[in-house]
Amino acid sequence: MMGFGGFKLLFIWVLFLLCLSPSFSQFNPADKYSIDCGSPSNTSIGSRVFLSDNLASSYLSTPQNVLVDTSANSIPQSEYSQLYRTARIFSQPSTYTFRIIQSGRHWIRLYFFPFSASNYDLTSATFSVSTRNHALLSDFKANGASVKEYSVNITSGDLEITFTPSGTSFAFLNGLEVVSVPDPLIADDATSVKPPTNYRGLLNQALETVARVNMGGPIVTSRNDSLWRTWVPDRSFLKNPNLATNKSNIPAVRYPDGGATPDDAPRSVYGTAARMASETDPKSNFNVTWEFPVDRGFRYLVRLHFCDIVSDTANKLYFNVYIDDSSVLSDFDLSTKVEGNLATAYYADFVTQSIDDDQIRISIGPSGIRDVYPNAILNGVEIMKMNNSDGSLSGGDIPSSSSGSKKKNVGVIVGVVVGLAAVLLMGLVLFFVYKRRKQERINQSKMWTPLSTNGLSQTMGSKCSNGTTISAGSNFNYRCPFAAIQEATNNFDESWVIGIGGFGKVYKGVLSDGTKVAVKRGNPKSQQGLAEFQTEIEMLSQFRHRHLVSLIGYCDEKSEMILIYEYMENGTLKSHLYGSGFPSMSWKQRLEICIGAARGLHYLHTGYSKAVIHRDVKSANILLDENLMAKVADFGLSKTGPEIDQTHVSTAVKGSFGYLDPEYFRRQHLTEKSDVYSYGVVLFEVLCARPVIDPSLPREMVNLAEWAMKWQKKGQLEQIIDVTLKGKIRPDSLRKFGETAEKCLADVGVDRPSMGDVLWNLEYVLQLQEAVLQNDPDENSTNVIGELSPQIHDFNHADANTGTAQFEMSSGDDISGVSMSKVFSQLVKSEGR
Template sequence: MNSATRLVCNLISLSLVLSSITNVNGGGYKPSDSILLNCGGSSGGTDADNRKWVTDTNSKFLVGSVQSTVVTADYQDPALPSPIPYMSARIFTAPASYNISVNKKDRHWVRLHFYPATYTGFSPDSAYFSVAASGGLTLLSNFSAHVTAKALSLAYVVKEFSLPASDNGMISLTFTPSDKYNGSYAFINGIEVVSMPDLFSQPASLVGFSDQTLEASGSGLQTMYRLNVGGQYVAPSNDSGMSRTWYDDSAYLYGAAFGVTYEATDKVRVDYPDDEAEYIAPTGVYSTMRSMGPDPNLNRNFNLTWVFSVDGNYTYVVRFHFCELIHTKVNQRVFDIYVNNKTAYDDADVIAWASSKAVPVYKDFAITVTDGPGDDQLWVALHPSVDAKPQYYDSILNGLEIFKMNDKTGNLAGPNPEPSQMLLNAEENLTAGSFKSESSSNSVIILAPVGGIVAAAAVVAVVAVLYKKKSRMAGNESNGMWLPLYGNSHTSSTSKSSISGKSSAGSNFANLSAICRHFSFQEIKHATKNFDESLVIGVGGFGKVYKGVVDGVKVAIKRSNPQSEQGVNEFNTEIEMLSKLRHKHLVSLIGFCEEDEEMCLVYDYMSNGTMREHLYKSNNPPINWKQRLEICIGAARGLHYLHTGAKYTIIHRDVKTTNILLDEKWVAKVSDFGLSKTGPTMNQGHVSTMVKGSFGYLDPEYFKRQQLTEKSDVYSFGVVLFEVLCARPALNPSLPRDQMNLSEWAMNSLRKGALNDIIDPIVKDQIAPECLKKFVYAAEKCLLEHGVDRPSMGDVLWNLEFALQLQETFENDGSPSVDGGDTSGSFASSSDSMSLTSDESGISQNSRGIDHDPAQVSTTAVFSQIVHPAGR
């Protein structure tokens, strides 16, 4: 073969390769209409997803001689994904319309973007307005983007609607200021009108009426929730040309039943049955899933449940996305689907629907939610179908969408969410000007718009109804639904700190929302009775912690010690981290003071102090074993959220029992984020940084190499677990050399089979033997020498909650175990004896957590499969 012939062959081969790549990736949906208006902007530009926007100035879309004002936001919240379309706005003080010509054969997405900032001459709290669409649809009524953003701790709000095909080829959007408030105005930052395939052409099965269906194709719909179940955030640019955003589902899971998540490997590829099916949901959704877990006995006793806040008196279409990634045969995994405690589908079998593994399918169900007491929630639950006698008692889900249908009057509008009382108090204080320092002209005044939760989480703004978080189960402590954090916790700004006039990169106090109050030093002194020593409740590296009272609410106030090694950087980090994080198992930051060389942080008061205070060296009565286990689980949830709940991993770097606080209900909350670091990116497995932390808890690998990863937190948490079990400090120099370091002593005792000798005698007889095995298994794996061999915090959480279930089973009926095995309580040098096995599921655990056949799936974050069976 001569060189010319070889060149031609190579070019043909390259052409074929490129062609196959194109075919594999698919072209995605090509919308016939894609109109993105940067409202009020002098020009167009691109957003964070590289989509092109055009200005509406002098455009053909504004109807007639509309009286409007073009404005620019006074402040750019760092949580905004990009200046376009949010930094400019068009304000209307009278009704005004956009008329947008579209293909009349298509349905269209309409997305409205709002940034409730202060615009010159216009206060955000005065903007109350309605938005109507052609076809007699009311999209928003008496809407306040300011109230919505504040209540949900968002920087900006996006409302997404799907409108039916237009008879005249025109979509009209009319903005009308509310007549209920004097001085109201309407505003809009960005408008998207994008054609879409008819995703609702098939009728939805009516829940509770097996023989009836509901047509949604002719209705207007509002997107309430769009979740990638068992997976991570999917950006609009990765959504098959549909520009949708998909979010992690874990914020909506009920109780402790988190199940187990899986992600398909390269050997398992999603195989769409036809081209149009790809538009239903992207591969990023179908290649991940959540199941109940490997233990069939436990799975029979609980539901995998999600809970959503919704508006009453509307009908909802609930779309379930399924793709079986593991099994290949009919009747291997069969389950029942429930919506609002009603059976939506009996004996669901994904393989039977799809005819093959890795083939996506979806099912639509419709249900009406009435408007009555307690009827502001929508529950979705899955349960193994026992009657079908499947090979595996389990259930799965890959994706979930919830759409609200317009009522018979064409209305889609719901009420504004209700801010918490703390937010209302903060707003009153802001209005009164009491946040301004009276003694220092250099103090920072927080008047910025909400910048708490990083605003890439705007699907919760799309969903926009996470309010009235009521629990239907009295006394339920685990039904906290926390807004997922999907954004950059970095800040690129550099602001001038008033502390000694020093410039501190990342200080950026203007990034705080109204829920993070700026106190004057006079207010701090008043709250602590001028720092009365009798109110000191703790002393740390930063300084003393005082008990105080602010507006009648008990708080904890941490005051910096000028001689402390922890200074402005730790102070800034603590504020930056906690102002953006909201989770049931993370301590809440109320506010801060930076004035006259003083630095103070104000937190929720934790009436039961630190975890350590209830283990040893304290006048407090020691807590029992089950309570210790529940506290460990709460702390693990908090750390797991830090590691996986954000777009960027957050590494705590100082995990220890004094940084695990307990509220009045003994709920554990991780605290002290002064040393926290944003974790590595996908291209870098670690963060190179100087060693900081507490001796006795430090990851030896981090100590040696100065390379920090989330597994450093896992190591520290392993020390905490042994500290809980043995009730002694991590370091005790007064003990013999071989006992001085708790982690070394515990691991040596475990290898010798003598761990029972060092367990806290107060709880030794309370611990169920199988619970002890599972607990020590988790602790041992946390302390492995190499970080890559340690489990994730999700794995640790799973094992701890399994241990709790074993303990409760033992306490309830005296059964030694739910999976059989040795009940002697002794430990061999190998941890294999502590591994959970299940012959029925064909799944086993090893030293790296819960792994399946690597040819089928790879395990991502592993969550709990356990929930208290009582009340289920």
């Protein structure tokens, strides 16, 4: 039996080991303010002490003190139950001011629990919360107990947090924390999800924690986290819980030198994991998917935590990771990131594009490497909203506040008064200068000159000082002065941005004559996209067709590369099919859109001296005007077809995954039939109203073209159509539509129909839908394509309609090795904006 001395020695050894263990390190913040609002006494939660409202009143500037409390019976049971007992009421704009000792990133945690007390019903409170530079909450209404966590970078001075009631309402707060964040916790760079490039600038971003999740494990409370964070279980976020199993081995977790630390995530997060439920099936082929609710219109920082606690040897676990429809880690071998050590903590940061959906999907799935057991793991996820261009995390403006007026320095006021006359005089001078320059810009905007009126070549601006030229043979394309474009876009007002891509931004604009336009502006610091810029002008200067988006002008002054298009009022076909909340379109509307796009592509293939191959046909590049008339857009990847004595053009593969012609992919032989294949994918996309690549689905359903073809060949296409169309498509119309799409997706190009044949068949599909044709010998034909000669109208001289244009970036990458982010014309459109 061990004596007292033995127990004492054992205790000392345990204490020593705990002190050495990095998992028990506790960050000591330079700035730490914790307040229990409305409480007459201090409150302890773990190692934290929240000061009573009385002791913290020196931080607050408010016209009046209103403190309320509630009974213990109504408080939800959580680690913050004590904070929810009391609250402070703000009937007018009120500001907390905290002295910041150490500049850098700080956490702001706001605790809310609406209850009814005395003369106040906190459930009815509506208010906004802001700092000097960021709107944190706008017209916020608390719904149950919640903790709002923000991370803001404070470079100097004090931190002010202002509560502003909305209208005649009031604001309230149960608890407040302001705490320094360790400098290494959020680095300045991450990986952009789409395109997959390096993103820099996180240090300047304000962040809001949207989700912090412990995969495969229980809740981790703030008492067990070195930075007082809470990690919730993942089960409620799983799309299909049956596809995942949990794994736990917390004692095995280690932290590498110079890598992840306990401040990034505790052992209790890295030591648990969700993995594929593939233990008994070596042929498992599915993805495990989590869905997280988010706000539209913002970018998000997604941090994924990994720790291989499932393998017995290194280089054995390979898997894929997806964020929405983008692959962010392919054939990922975690052991290569941690020098072959198992159970070693690692994380990866990704920045999304502006989200146009109400959720972010994160998926893990098996690698395609042969002879590797299908498995995938994920240990933890953090999702943080990034502020928009206005500095807002809520979408609202920063509320004004008069609470700081009492703190104004008298000397500053006197100085302002003394200098007022000089300021007014200078303002008058600047006003007259501005008016004069504005008039000069307006006059300039009326003096556009033709790009080329005699088929001559014109040298591009300073971007092409080496002699690059663009030739154009039409007199309806114009070079626009840069000043006129500034005027049209309100000097490139950030609030006018309708899309952002790797090369630059797309702005909505209004010309001096009132014409709405879409302005695609290349980033002046980028050398990307010159070839595509030239291609767009060369191609569109030759065309004028009612089903092709019109080029209105371009600018190559001052090292700029700017293209100006008509503005398509109803955005992309893709946005009307899924993901943007638009009303569902009827089958007739969809057919008319398909027919219009087919007419545009048929014109490209046949209406010029050489065939023009679009090379990026997809639903995101089919735009709709105010009448839902379709126009094909985005010609940055277009290429002229083969000579008469040639069968194809040999070129590096470019396009979008899910739409790519497999023959073009394999042999790098480009023909018009490559567009036909991509268009066939669009047809199934129109019919099924789902993405062409969806990693969150079971493996056999991920690729729309493959999935739809299986059902088409079984003669059961009606089983997978858009649910809003079920029972609304005539059987013959659906049958003919499916046959047309199937022919387009033939493996070999020579077996595919021409766009003229496709157009004829789609018009026939529409006839079958509108009325069953009597005594039509071809009504029951199963192979109209190739049997019927195309009866196509002459579209070569069709008029061009002026509409509106919005653009979406390609979902795929340039397979030749050049990222699709380098393509100037592949700019993202914020769906639904």
